[in-house]
Amino acid sequence: MTTARTATPSTARAINDRLALNLLLSQGPLTAPELRTLTGLSRPTVADLLERLQRGGLVAMVGERGEQRRGPNARLYALVADRAHLGGIDVRSTGVTLVVADLTGRTLATAEIPAQPGSDDLADRTVGTLLETARSVGADRLHTVAVGAPGLVDPATGELGNSGKLPRWHTELLAALRALPGTEVILENEVNLAGIxxxxxxxxxxRDTFVLLWLGHGVGASVMLDGRLRRGASGGTGEIGFLPVPGTVTLPSATGCEGGFHSLVGSQAICELARRHGLPVPESGQAPQAEAVVRAAVGGGPAGAAFLTELAERIAVGAAAVCVVLDPGCLVLGGEVGRAGGADLASLVERRLAGLSPLRTEVRAGTAGGGAVLAGAVLTAGDAVRRDLFGEP
Structure with missing residues (x-):
């Protein structure tokens, strides 16, 4: 026979503190009566936890609720947002974008560091810019920094797998960040952060179950099942650029995704498809050019409509393979190309997907925006900070 365990006073206090802190995080400043209503805790318990959290520097009184009677019941309490600072970094082959945020996840400052041809100091410049940006908003250190990078992130070691195609400065940057005293560094695949x-x-x-299909310079996916991000045994869940698909002239290999799904919907393939439909294409085939082509095709007359229809058919081929295995019920089109195609492209993909799979799958355009990777990095870093400061399990 098992017996129920009674929470110790210290455990109960910790649970109550986390409950109050999370409410202040999600709803902003609250009065003690509002906290009592939302938590169901007694007046003495709320008074004790507010005093305790103020002593710990996590909560401060920030004013009074104007519409309430002046006095103790009108006092407003809020998280001390500068109790800890965090950073998010989006690493691309063309450079780095970073953000510094406070405990609530509010962006305080951003910076961009372009990769300069022939220069090998990008890692040092990035760390220097990160620290300078943090100091500009009054942070002498960053509690946690989350980094989104292309490639496989080993879930066991947290290391970035480099097949030889990633610039050397990617790994140099990670080493330099991990050398910062008192800062936790979390490395995650960029598309996984966008999925978050x-x-x-x-x-x-x-949705607690869905797949984010990332369409940018390359192609990838983020898989969320039952509210949990799935990374796979080697961190390779979502590497669908390697997916063998019909419509290519060869097959992918262990060392390259040419011939896989990437060859159908990567930026270069999209630009070539646009040329076949007589659409103007900028000189370079990088993601911004593919994004511009797709954006112009939306509402761009018969040629644009024909191009989008064929692009949707290509996307649906890879999406169908994912959906018949995972049955996510929802597919989100993200990345520069997915964002440019918006609801029009999503609708076309959903229609074509319905003809390829018996499993009903809703297709939506991503709404996290062009900063989805950075937003996911800030959310991930914020979760880590609160686990530490709030004592969350």
């Missing part, structure tokens, strides 16, 4: 952003603040807020 779509789940928490974007198109999939009402």
């Amino acid at each position: 952003a779509e789940h928490r603040i974007g198109a999939a807020r009402d």
